[in-house]
Amino acid sequence: MTAARNPSLYVHVPFCASVCFYCDFFRQVYQKETADAWLDALEYELLHTEINDGLETIYIGGGTPSSLSESQLDRLLSLLDPYKIAISEYTVEVNPETLTQDKIDTLLMHGVNRVSIGLQSHDAALLKMMNRHHSFEDVSRLVNQFFACGLSNISLDLMYSLPNQTMESLQRSTELAVSLNPAHLSLYSLTIEENSVFGKQGVRPLDEDTEADMYEWICSYLSKHGYDHYEISNFARDGKESVHNTRIWEYEDFYGFGCGASGKDEKGRYDHPGTLKQYLKDPGARSYIYLTKEERMYESVMMGLRLSRGISRSRFEKRYGNDLTDVYPETIHSLCKEGMLILTEDRLSCSTHGFELLNNVLVRFMEEAEL
Numbered sequence: 001m002t003a004a005r006n007p008s009l010y011v012h013v014p015f016c017a018s019v020c021f022y023c024d025f026f027r028q029v030y031q032k033e034t035a036d037a038w039l040d041a042l043e044y045e046l047l048h049t050e051i052n053d054g055l056e057t058i059y060i061g062g063g064t065p066s067s068l069s070e071s072q073l074d075r076l077l078s079l080l081d082p083y084k085i086a087i088s089e090y091t092v093e094v095n096p097e098t099l100t101q102d103k104i105d106t107l108l109m110h111g112v113n114r115v116s117i118g119l120q121s122h123d124a125a126l127l128k129m130m131n132r133h134h135s136f137e138d139v140s141r142l143v144n145q146f147f148a149c150g151l152s153n154i155s156l157d158l159m160y161s162l163p164n165q166t167m168e169s170l171q172r173s174t175e176l177a178v179s180l181n182p183a184h185l186s187l188y189s190l191t192i193e194e195n196s197v198f199g200k201q202g203v204r205p206l207d208e209d210t211e212a213d214m215y216e217w218i219c220s221y222l223s224k225h226g227y228d229h230y231e232i233s234n235f236a237r238d239g240k241e242s243v244h245n246t247r248i249w250e251y252e253d254f255y256g257f258g259c260g261a262s263g264k265d266e267k268g269r270y271d272h273p274g275t276l277k278q279y280l281k282d283p284g285a286r287s288y289i290y291l292t293k294e295e296r297m298y299e300s301v302m303m304g305l306r307l308s309r310g311i312s313r314s315r316f317e318k319r320y321g322n323d324l325t326d327v328y329p330e331t332i333h334s335l336c337k338e339g340m341l342i343l344t345e346d347r348l349s350c351s352t353h354g355f356e357l358l359n360n361v362l363v364r365f366m367e368e369a370e371l
């Protein structure tokens with residue numbers, strides 16, 4: 001395989017201590033022997049892939065990476081040690097049920113400098129309904145443990161539009177999340193996936209108007225409390241944007257390792273097909289979705305307009321040989337006139353109104369691209 005110049009590397013750990021009822025990610029309940037076999041397969045995959053020097057970010061997500069035992073976590077991070085030389089951001093997703101002080105020490109020893117923690121809500125009844133086995137106090141304790149160890153680049157996940165969630169409950173969750181002083185917050189509305197437990201139970205999220213009110217309230221509250229709304233679902237203080245995810249939204253290439261991970265290169269996107277059993281049998285197997293230039297240009301727009309600063313026109317032109325305004329002349333002209341887009345000499349971005357109606361904006365680009 002020929003190495004592309006990728007700035008980022010993602011590893012998907014497909015294990016969790018238990019399964020949340022809204023989740024249909026690629027994951028299963030942790031078992032020691034299976035996790036050992038998965039680490040063997042991951043080692044094979046890493047050793048048989050040409051990975052370029054100069055990676056900027058590593059992100060270990062899942063699943064729940066902290067559900068691995070301490071020695072397995074140490075092995076995983078040791079496998080990635082050769083690639084961390086130049087990285088500026090090294091993120092691991094963790095949760096309070098599975099993270100011990102020894103595992104925190106292991107993360108720090110290997111250079112992890114950012115963690116992402118799923119808080120979701122402070123409300124014990126909502127957490128129970130989602131089959132999450134932690135409390136707000138558990139998350140608070142974990143955040144303070146990291147602060148005490150000198151790691152302050154912490155991101156918290158919050159969910160809204162949950163069944164039975166009231167505006168007051170959401171407001172309290174947001175206030176409590178901010179009281180922990182995280183550098184970054186990610187916001188997710190509940191989507192009911194067919195294959196999740198909620199999907200099978202026929203659970204419904206809140207109505208669209210309530211969902212929109214909740215989103216608007218959180219955006220306003222976080223901006224008043226010093227968080228920059230830099231991406232449609234993400235907020236950061238003091239320039240602590242997620243470097244890794246920003247590269248993805250900027251449509252840079254990235255390596256994806258482990259079953260459940262996707263990657264991207266200059267030809268298109270790839271997945272690791274099938275089940276964990278198939279991955280253990282053939283860790284090198286990948287299925288490609290080859291993308292035409294038109295498809296890649298559209299995906300660049302789709303990802304880039306998620307960022308409040310939008311898309312760099314010069315970078316787009318360098319990548320595709322065309323100016324954005326030549327590729328989508330009618331859409332850009334009409335959406336600027338309607339106050340949904342802002343076009344400057346070097347950038348194309350959404351206005352506040354366009355950000356709120358991003359899906360509609362993207363449909364207009366898709367229509368002009370005739371995809």
Ligand code: SF4
Nearest residue numbers: 016019020023062063
């Ligand atoms: S939401 Fe996260 S922690 Fe919950 S089952 Fe899915 S991957 Fe695991």
